[in-house]
Amino acid sequence: xxxxxxxxxxxxxxxxxxxxxxxxxxxxxxxxxxxxxxxxxxxxxxxxxxxxxxxxxxxxxxxxxxxxxxxxxxxxxxxxxxxxxxxxxxxxxxxxxxxxxxxxxxxxxxxxxxxxxxxxxxxxxxxxxxxxxxxxxxxxxxxxxxxxxxxxxxxxxxxxxxxxxxxxxxxxxxxxxxxxxxxxxxxxxxxxxxxxxxxxxxxxxxxxxxxxxxxxxxxxxxxxxxxxxxxxxxxxxxxxxxxxxxxxxxxxxxxxxxxxxxxxxxxxxxxxxxxxxxxxxxxxxxxxxxxxxxxxxxxxxxxxxxxxxxxxxxxxxxxxxxxxxxxxxxxxxxxxxxxxxxxxxxxxxxxxxxxxxxxxxxxxxxxxxxxxxxxxxxxxxxxxxxxxxxxxxxxxxxxxxxxxxxxxxxxxxxxxxxxxxxxxxxxxxxx
Amino acid sequence: xxxxxxxxxxxxxxxxxxxxxxxxxxxxxxxxxxxxxxxxxxxxxxxxxxxxxxxxxxxxxxxxxxxxxxxxxxxxxxxxxxxxxxxxxxxxxxxxxxxxxxxxxxxxxxxxxxxxxxxxxxxxxxxxxxxxxxxxxxxxxxxxxxxxxxxxxxxxxxxxxxxxxxxxxxxxxxxxxxxxxxxxxxxxxxxxxxxxxxxxxxxxxxxxxxxxxxxxxxxxxxxxxxxxxxxxxxxxxxxxxxxxxxxxxxxxxxxxxxxxxxxxxxxxxxxxxxxxxxxxxxxxxxxxx
Numbered sequence: 001x002x003x004x005x006x007x008x009x010x011x012x013x014x015x016x017x018x019x020x021x022x023x024x025x026x027x028x029x030x031x032x033x034x035x036x037x038x039x040x041x042x043x044x045x046x047x048x049x050x051x052x053x054x055x056x057x058x059x060x061x062x063x064x065x066x067x068x069x070x071x072x073x074x075x076x077x078x079x080x081x082x083x084x085x086x087x088x089x090x091x092x093x094x095x096x097x098x099x100x101x102x103x104x105x106x107x108x109x110x111x112x113x114x115x116x117x118x119x120x121x122x123x124x125x126x127x128x129x130x131x132x133x134x135x136x137x138x139x140x141x142x143x144x145x146x147x148x149x150x151x152x153x154x155x156x157x158x159x160x161x162x163x164x165x166x167x168x169x170x171x172x173x174x175x176x177x178x179x180x181x182x183x184x185x186x187x188x189x190x191x192x193x194x195x196x197x198x199x200x201x202x203x204x205x206x207x208x209x210x211x212x213x214x215x216x217x218x219x220x221x222x223x224x225x226x227x228x229x230x231x232x233x234x235x236x237x238x239x240x241x242x243x244x245x246x247x248x249x250x251x252x253x254x255x256x257x258x259x260x261x262x263x264x265x266x267x268x269x270x271x272x273x274x275x276x277x278x279x280x281x282x283x284x285x286x287x288x289x290x291x292x293x294x295x296x297x298x299x300x301x302x303x304x305x306x307x308x309x310x311x312x313x314x315x316x317x318x319x320x321x322x323x324x325x326x327x328x329x330x331x332x333x334x335x336x337x338x339x340x341x342x343x344x345x346x347x348x349x350x351x352x353x354x355x356x357x358x359x360x361x362x363x364x365x366x367x368x369x370x371x372x373x374x375x376x377x378x379x380x381x382x383x384x385x386x387x388x389x390x391x392x393x394x395x396x397x398x399x400x401x402x403x404x405x406x407x408x409x410x411x412x413x414x415x416x417x418x419x420x421x422x423x424x425x426x427x428x429x430x431x
Numbered sequence: 432x433x434x435x436x437x438x439x440x441x442x443x444x445x446x447x448x449x450x451x452x453x454x455x456x457x458x459x460x461x462x463x464x465x466x467x468x469x470x471x472x473x474x475x476x477x478x479x480x481x482x483x484x485x486x487x488x489x490x491x492x493x494x495x496x497x498x499x500x501x502x503x504x505x506x507x508x509x510x511x512x513x514x515x516x517x518x519x520x521x522x523x524x525x526x527x528x529x530x531x532x533x534x535x536x537x538x539x540x541x542x543x544x545x546x547x548x549x550x551x552x553x554x555x556x557x558x559x560x561x562x563x564x565x566x567x568x569x570x571x572x573x574x575x576x577x578x579x580x581x582x583x584x585x586x587x588x589x590x591x592x593x594x595x596x597x598x599x600x601x602x603x604x605x606x607x608x609x610x611x612x613x614x615x616x617x618x619x620x621x622x623x624x625x626x627x628x629x630x631x632x633x634x635x636x637x638x639x640x641x642x643x644x645x646x647x648x649x650x651x652x653x654x655x656x657x658x659x660x661x662x663x664x665x666x667x668x669x670x671x672x673x674x675x676x677x678x679x680x681x682x683x684x685x686x687x688x689x690x691x692x693x694x695x696x697x698x699x700x701x702x703x704x705x706x707x708x709x710x711x712x713x714x715x716x717x718x719x720x
Contacts (some may be wrong), residue, residue: 057539057543057650058653059650059651060546060549061549062549064548065547065549228696230653232654233445233449233644235438235445235446236687236690239438239690256648263646266567267569268571286549286550290550291552340545
């Protein structure tokens, strides 16, 4: 590790020097002038630089690749049509490694050495919470595209006023609150969980319990089994659940760990005994494709975006373009990464400036169209409000994997926590 | 309650056997060559990827995959020992660690380039598919098979090292290199053979993990190598007997921790290691040096 640190420092010096030379070149060699409509906007100088970090190593590296696909698509599309406010978009992607201190190192590199105008990405809640306190010093707009903890927007943006942070992906409200709205209609009264043993798992389960208890007094929560990050063997966790004999199982396991869990639970006969299963991130493409035909039917799944919703021209055309370019269905992080660049485009063009203060003002309350549907960045907490579907896994001959059937779409407004985020009337159900 | 305890033990035993398969190669290599091989987890990962590849592109016959995959990884093990590791035997331990750690990064990235960054899932296998009902709860046949394979490997290793001529040579070379060389043993060739055999054990563990875990990812070797190191330390570095016992204890303890003391499950392993090291710094079966 020591060695790596030295290399990085040397690397920083090199790239820092490099960008100085590049800047000198631009000044000396004549500016690339903005064209068309934006020719008269002198406020924006130089390219729009986005520093994006996501996980590119380890077991979750697949997520990073899917981020990149969406990101590059947006950048290429925008640059082909004249850029943002007539300025070229440049991105650099760095490996976030999922470690909190690396999230900070990357952000510092982007801002201090590379000269980023905007920051994007961040997969883990722990990383988001580590980076959040620094954002007012770094003073760049950060659009979080994957980390879901509600504490990021409730505590840091709303309570502490770190206005540089925005989030365009679904927060835990969908995993916790919306799941409870779906689960209240089941005859199940005894619930148990196998979930990740870190912030994301804890906060979702707490939200699910609290909301479900309000919606359906009399439900009980009989067992919880927490799987540490990197768990590949879920047999003991499955035993805990089978011993508790619940009617319903709720699990925020995700990615490869969810695949292992589902396969092992299926072998142990868990789905024969427990009929109501809620997987708030089960509709992720890596899970659907990874499970293939092995995915049990009638599990309730959702995600931050699901490629078959909304069934409209914008989304369907985007999915087709995405498949044509990358040979994959878009993962939810592909959509959020793609929409992140477009959010920056809309905000900069609305503000007529790339200065952080002006962009923040433009983004607060801003609405935009995106493949996932209409998004609005809520003014108070900078959380994007948009709808995602829940549904039951079912086979479809058109796909080599199970898809979402019986889709239910709850309006996000009905189940997102509301400012001021404490006291009565801030958590669902709302009157 | 009975059902729960029995199933927890079974889950622990099958998990422990995987740790043993990885730890056995690690321990053998350390015991004979004196090298702590960080890249051993990579051999486990490569064994899994090769197994997946054979299943996907040659045919869904698990036994064929289990035969071919570990052998193909042995070629990589051979290259690593013959053209890299051999040149650092005489250097201090940190250099060896640095080299083997470099291989971890190289293999992780190679796997990413060859098989993609996401996880890959093997096709459905009919081999040892299905479950048996034990006290009224399903237990996968495959896991019972794993519980059987572990002791078989242990017995095979013991017979080989204690009862064969080659085993005696290996033991001789590990206790005194110069003496072995002076009576005509080709120590470099022997080291290569032992390293390749250790590689095979690690890759076999990886291959066996494919149906067990249900998916193959880069970085999958990192979790298991840490457990294997813990087991090797508990058992006494270089002691196969210690590694076997350590793996069993760790597997079962972790399973009980997860099931009955979930608040402490991540500490139990380290408490066990700390406890053993306090009482016996050389490990359960290690010899004080």
